[in-house]
Amino acid sequence: MAAVWGAQCRLGCIGAGKMARGILQGAILTGTVQAGDVTVSAPSDRNLKPFQEHGCHVTHVNGDVVLGCLVILLAVKPHIVPAVLQEISPLVTPEHVIISVAAGVTLRTLEEALPDGTKVLRMSPNLPCLVQEGAVVLCRGRCAGDREVAMLKSLFSGCGLSEEVPESYIDIHTGLSGSGVAYVYMFAEALADGAVKMGMSSELSHRIAAQTLLGAAKMLLETGEHPAKLRSDVCTPGGTTIHALHELEKGGLRATVMNAVEAATVKARNIGKPPPQ
Numbered sequence: 001m002a003a004v005w006g007a008q009c010r011l012g013c014i015g016a017g018k019m020a021r022g023i024l025q026g027a028i029l030t031g032t033v034q035a036g037d038v039t040v041s042a043p044s045d046r047n048l049k050p051f052q053e054h055g056c057h058v059t060h061v062n063g064d065v066v067l068g069c070l071v072i073l074l075a076v077k078p079h080i081v082p083a084v085l086q087e088i089s090p091l092v093t094p095e096h097v098i099i100s101v102a103a104g105v106t107l108r109t110l111e112e113a114l115p116d117g118t119k120v121l122r123m124s125p126n127l128p129c130l131v132q133e134g135a136v137v138l139c140r141g142r143c144a145g146d147r148e149v150a151m152l153k154s155l156f157s158g159c160g161l162s163e164e165v166p167e168s169y170i171d172i173h174t175g176l177s178g179s180g181v182a183y184v185y186m187f188a189e190a191l192a193d194g195a196v197k198m199g200m201s202s203e204l205s206h207r208i209a210a211q212t213l214l215g216a217a218k219m220l221l222e223t224g225e226h227p228a229k230l231r232s233d234v235c236t237p238g239g240t241t242i243h244a245l246h247e248l249e250k251g252g253l254r255a256t257v258m259n260a261v262e263a264a265t266v267k268a269r270n271i272g273k274p275p276p277q
């Protein structure tokens, strides 16, 4: 296999749901991988159709994915992972690279269920991979090396930001970013609802709320400033913003968001724990 993703590589994906679509769409749209070099499996047709329409190979047989591809993305729900690993393990060879996106499923669990020496990586993606603005972190298992990490970064460069991190960060990333996307949507919804309450049309309120989040995020990334500095730049003494921020503080926004990140991280860590005997 080439050090970076190359034309001779075929990519398999077990699971055809939202995250599979997000990751593969990023890779295919940016041309890192050709749809014809991708095979996707799922038990039913409902999620396979869009992949087929985009020119990917589809199948109901997970084993076909492993037999036809050397790089395999595992994109099923965490509780399905053990059964899938048991099913594909006899077909996995030392040439395969197995990448799991399942929240909370540890490298140890993955490695123990696969043949000794299998190259395994774990990835925590988020849904904006669909629009090439994802925030992805990955970590390597015992037998995956620089070659596999470089290949993965190259393969998923179309998804957005990607960083290699220690495994202990993966569940935190799930709490911060994998799940975090949903907190941001809830905030956007609340922002727009406030404007609707004050009399603006719903359609315009939602469009402006989304653009406000986009603009604020872009400024954070482009200036590299701490959010507290940018927040203070918006606050005119005695003005509108500081009155609004006082209400957010009274409502415990900051503590609530910190608690949310903690709750999702702890949940991800618990998914990874072995069931009680």
Ligand SMILES: NC(=O)C1=CN([C@@H]2O[C@H](COP(=O)(O)OP(=O)(O)OC[C@H]3O[C@@H](n4cnc5c(N)ncnc54)[C@H](OP(=O)(O)O)[C@@H]3O)[C@@H](O)[C@H]2O)C=CC1
Pocket (backbone or CB within 6 Å): 014, 015, 016, 017, 018, 019, 020, 041, 042, 043, 044, 045, 046, 047, 048, 062, 075, 076, 077, 078, 080, 083, 084, 101, 102, 103, 124, 125, 126, 127, 178, 179
């Ligand atoms: N959604 C998100 O924002 C994020 C998700 N993740 C992780 O990604 C993984 C997938 O989540 P998501 O895409 O949301 O889930 P979905 O429910 O959207 O998709 C799950 C997919 O798995 C398929 N599936 C179920 N059983 C099997 C099986 N035995 N063999 C092969 N495929 C099977 C389903 O088939 P069918 O199409 O027939 O139903 C479906 O295509 C999860 O582990 C989650 O933790 C991580 C970060 C963010």
Ligand SMILES: O=C(O)[C@@H]1CCC=N1
Pocket (backbone or CB within 6 Å): 103, 174, 178, 179
């Ligand atoms: O809610 C979940 O469990 C998955 C993982 C992160 C986002 N969605």
